Amino acid sequence: MSIEIKMPALSPTMEEGTLAKWLVKEGDQVKSGDIMAEIETDKATMEFEAVDEGIIAKILVPEGTDNVKVGAAIAILAEEGEDASSVETSAKSDTPRPTKSDTPQPTDPEFKGRPDPSDPNAKGNEGEKVERTEASAEDHGRPDNAGAEPTPATPSGGDGSRVKASPLARRIAAEKGVDLAAVSGSGPNGRIVKADVEGAGAVPSGAKAPDAAAPAKAEAASPPVAPAPAAKPAAIPDVPHEATKLSNVRKTIARRLTESKQQVPHIYLTVDVRLDALLKLRAELNQSLEGRGVKLSVNDMLVKALGVALVQVPACNVMFTPDQLITFARADISVAVSTPSGLITPIIKEADSRSLSSISTAMKDLAARARDNKLKPEEYQGGTASISNMGMFGITQFDAVINPPQGMILAVGAGEKRPVVNGDELGVATVMSATGSFDHRAIDGADGAQLMKAFRELVERPLGMLA
Template sequence: MPIEIKMPALSPTMEEGTLAKWLVKEGDTVRSGDIMAEIETDKATMEFEAVDEGTIAKIAVPEGTDGVKVGAVIALLAEDGEDAGSVSGESTPQPAAKESEAHPSPKDPNKTGSEARPAPEDDRDHGKPADAQVAKDEPKPGTAAPAQNDGDRVKASPLARRIAADKGLDLSQLTGSGPNGRIVKADVEQAKPGAAPAPKAEASQPAPTAGGSAPAPAAAPQIPDVPHETTKLSNMRKTIARRLTESKQQVPHIYLTVDVRLDKLLSLRGDLNTSLSARGVKLSVNDLMIKALAAALIQVPKCNVMFTPNELVSFKRADISVAVSTPEGLITPVITEADTASLSSISTRMKDLAARARDKKLKPEEFTGGTASISNMGMFGIKQFEAVINPPQGMILAIGAGEKRAWVMEDGSLGVATIMSATGSFDHRAIDGADGAELMQTFKQLVENPLGMLA
């Protein structure tokens, strides 16, 4: 039997993907670990490796195909000793058949998978007399029911299908008298030839409501009559839109802002970069912000949490998801154990993750699982903003630009200092306002006295 190669789930949020490129062709021999295709998920373009060995007998989904559901058969693999030519001529298993295996009929509630198979059909060669097979297809009194569709697949016996094809009948127009509305031989023989097929547009219309009218479809946005171009949404952009909409609709956000003086941190950064230059490490302000947030979460553990419907999860370490902008959208690679990691380690890892994020080469474990997030738009001159929480995390910190402002110094005199505004967005179901305020106060103290985060 040929091996079905199915669309894999290459990220935790992946429901469908784009088969970007096949790296093999029909007739090629593959071994376990060979790269067969490049698949675009909702987060990255990833390589798909072979698990089994054999010959590519059939490519069922051509490269460039969008919206391929996870679990859909994309190719068939002939095993050693199997004729690839004969396999390639077989039809790809239909989704409807898979659906019927996964969901057994009410008559056989205890059967699933390979056990829930239909009884032998009347047109199969089992050595039975023709009269016996006709009798098997005769309807029982009171069992007539409309033909049932399984998606676009009408339930009918193979013999009934063959007779219908010979007579030019459309099975979707017939009423089945077999079990569960199945169309059998007698139904087809009694039907008149030339039955017109039902218009597909009518079949796809939603059923009328109790009031007799079908629900109106959602109206598409009206595009202004202005010269424009359209770009198809990528899987990443669709996922971003869905998750951020869910976040704003389902997570009650509370926003807390503090102004932070950066002068000591900038001075420390300069000294550290001088010391690290021989190792080729150059710290960014963002590296120090990641460290400060991680340290603050450990000092205020009530904010290092995740809300679930039945539990409040408190984390023992701080893994920081860092927002990185790519040509297709935002992705958040994770700096694990940022609370105990050195600044040089954070800097080196962040540069590597950001580069591979823009090339869509991140692995799923590198952009999932953080305990809190940070988003820095200071490099764009943005003074202050409110970021959307990245579910299921409990908070995200938005970092603005450092700028020269009038400031009251420690001795009470008025001077000029480099000031940055930072805004925390908190899930108010899990984090009270006072706890969020304590985290922001701790973050401010660590940035203004940066040696404390290194101790």
């Protein structure tokens, strides 16, 4: 029996995706675990593996197709020994065909002597032919339709005209004792549908039932409301240009950051941090780790410092919900990584308790796979706080946008030589500006200040984060 291959939900937030590339073609044999396609989700481009074995009989969605809904059929898989050409033919049909398993046959004892319910031309079914076709959308998928008792008689209106009703509505009317001639239909051309019958009570034949379609009629009688005009696209200047289609990742970034700035009240707190002690410790550690092939970056050490600071100030390691404030027991730090398709934030889990060498190794692996769109959903979804470092670009200070539902993000600028005062003496030190963006619904300014103070102390006296 053929199997529908459906668009998978490759992330909890995925509702639709782009079928970027097929890695199989019609007629190919696949087995469980084979990579069949690359799918662009709202976060990254991911590989889609086969679950069942068989032959690709028909590809229903060509590669490059956008906005494919989760759960939509994208291909047909024929089982071993099944005729692929017959699968293709049935896949083209818009109306599902009843099979032996779901339609009782006339040879069954219960149906002996009755017309075949699957044949609209059979004797006794002529009057149902039109209704069966027009009501297919309402009745399709109900397991009890196939075995339902045929309506013994076709109700007629008072003037002798035939009452228009779907087969499902007729069956429900027969069960409830509702006279269809006394029910007004809200379906196309006044057809009586399921909702009309369910809204009507049992009444004696010839009595007028409550008009279940009255609200619909009243609504139809009222003047139509003109739809709101669609937003006009921005006028493109008459200048030579190149238009690039937005990727799903870029669309998601735009939507989430817009929501963050519109819905999350940001408060910004900035501190200047001396880096000399951290740079000295980094040089010593790299010298000792050289034999293991590990080289710490400044960012690795800042991730560690933020993780320890969040555990020291748990009031900032939080998430705001409409009716709860969630306080996390550990610090999972999302690190902003720029990729060709947009920004993504792989997570260093348990950053507060991991060793610096472990953070460095994990960060290099995550960043490399992020740029190749090879991250798994669990590697970039979640996190309790974020860090964004633009120091390598020479940016000295900036404000970052919070990544909901997290409660804060730390923006790190470049370290530069600045004049500093040491007691009564003027000196020079390597100083970095760091700005924390906090969700003011969840984090008070004083708590945010405590976190920034703890972070600065850990960076300026870095042995504290290793204890």
